[in-house]
Amino acid sequence: MPDLQATLENIVPSGSMSASRRPTGPPMIVMQKVTKRYVPERAALEGVNIEIDAGEFVFIVGHSGSGKSTFIRSLLHEVIPTSGRIIVAGHDLSKIRTAKIPYLRRNIGCVFQDFKLLPNKTAFENVAFALQVIGKSKHVIDTQVPEVLRLVGLEGKINNYPHELSGGEQQRVSVARAFVNRPPLLLCDEPTGNLDPQTSFGIMKLLERINHTGTTVLIATHDQEMVNRMRRRVIALDEGHIIRDQNRGVYGHAN
C-alpha cells in the first residue's frame, strides 16, 4: 500500500531519524516505561523508554550504579523489570515462557569485561562450546568456528588456551563466541574495561565490523575516549533515568 507508506512518512518527521538508523522492519529493542527496583526505595531503572532499530551501533554510558548493567541484563531476561514492557528481537519479555528464554538468548550474543572463557578449553573449543550446547552438528562447528576466529583475527591461535593469549586476544575469542551463531543482536558489557587503549580500539573496530554485517551492537561502557572517538549513538543513564540520547554523540558529563 504505497499510499499508507507515504502518509506515514508525512506524519513521522524524517528529521527524527538519523542517517545511520535504518528504519526497516520492527525495532530490535523496545523499552516502554521500564522500571526496576532491587529494593523498594531506590530504582535501578526508572521509566525508561527507548527504541533501538536493527543494525544500530549504540553506546550506553554512565557511572557505576547508573543502571547500565541492569539495562543490559534486563534485555537478556536475567533481570526481570518491576514494571514496564521490553521487546527484544521480537520476543515480548513480559510474556515469555521460561522454556523459551534459551531461544531468546540464541538471538543475543554477549561479551563481558572479564571475557568468561573456559580456562581448560582452547580458543577453538571455547567458541565451539557455544554451538555444541545449542545442539549444532560437528560439521557446522568445524566450518563456522574457524571462520569466525578468522573474522576476529585469531586464525593463527585457534589451538591456544586462554592463558596463552593476551587480554585483547582473549576478548576477541569471547567476541567470536558471541558472534559465531550470527545473532541479530550483540550486547557488550564493558568490553574494553580490562584492556589498554590501543587494544580497546582494536576491539571497537572489530565490533564495528560486526555491526557492518547488519548485527545490532549495544555497548555499555564508561570508556570516554572510545565513545568520543567512535561518534555513534549515545544513550546516557544517570540514577536509572535516560538523561541524554544523541546520534553521533560524545560521552559528555552527566553532572
Place this chain on the structure above:
Amino acid sequence: MPINTGYFIKEAATSFKRNWVMSIGGIVTIFLSLLLIGVSLLIGSAANSLITGTESKVTIEVYIKDDANQTDVEGLQRKLQTNSLVKQVNYISKDQAMQIFKEQMKKSPDVINNLEGNPLPASLKIELHDAHDVNKVVDSIKAAPEFKKVCDRPDSPDSSLHYGQDIVQRLFNFTRVIRVVGVVFIVMLAVVSLIFINNTIRMAIYARRNELSIMRLVGASNWFIRMPFIFEGMIQSIIGALLAIGVIMLIQFVALPKIQNTIKFMSFGISNSFIWLISLILIAGGIVIGGLGSWLAMRRYLKI
C-alpha cells in the same frame, strides 16, 4: 534439537572423576538401600515358601493305643470325615507306621535292627483344608467320646495329639518382624542415599558453574543443561543397583544352595523368576532414587 548422548555421558564421566568421593558415597548408599530391599524381599519369599511348605504339612495325628476297639476307631474316623474343615483322614496301621519309619531310617539300619517288636502306635492322619483351622479341629477331636477310648495314652489324651501349630505361628511372627524392620531400614537408607545424590549433584553443579553460566548465556535449552546431572544421578544409582543385584545373585546361586544342602528338612528354595523380578525392582528403585535426588538438587541449586 539433536540429542547428543555422547556429550552427556562424557560430561557425567568428567564430573564423576572430579568428584569421585561423593559419587562413591552415593553409589554405596544406594547399593546398601537396594541390597536391603532385595534381601528383605528374599527373606520374605523364603519365609513364605517355608510357611506354605509347613502349612501343607500341617496334619493332625491321633495316636491310637494298640488294643483299641476297631469300631471306635472307625467311628472317630467317620466323624472327622464329615467335618467340613477336614480334607481327608487316613488310617495308618502299626505295620504301615513301621514301614514308613524304616523308610525314613534307611541310612541307619542299626536303629531298626535294635528295635524289639513294633513300638509304633497306629494313627489317624488328618489333613486340613486350611492350616489356620488346626485349633478348631483339635478341639472337636478332644470333644469326641471315641477319642478318649482309643487314644494311645488315656491318662493324658492331649499327648496323643500331634500337630505343628507353634512352628507356623512362629514363622508368621518372624516374617512380620522382618517386614517392619526391613521397611524402616529401607526408608532410612533411601533417605540417606537421596541426601548423598543431592549433595553429589550440588557439588557437580558448583564445579561446572562457569560452563553453566556460559551455557545459559548462549541459550542452551534447559533440558540440555540439566541432562548431564540427571545422567550422573542415574549412572550412580544404576551402578548401585547392579552391585546390589550382584550380591542377590550370589546369595541365590551360591549361598542358598549351600545352606539348603546342610538343612535338608526345610525347603526355602526361591524361584529364579522371583530373582529376576527382584532385579527389576532394584533397577527401577535405583532409577527412581537417582532421578529424584538429581531433580531435587537441580531445583535447589541450578538456576536457569
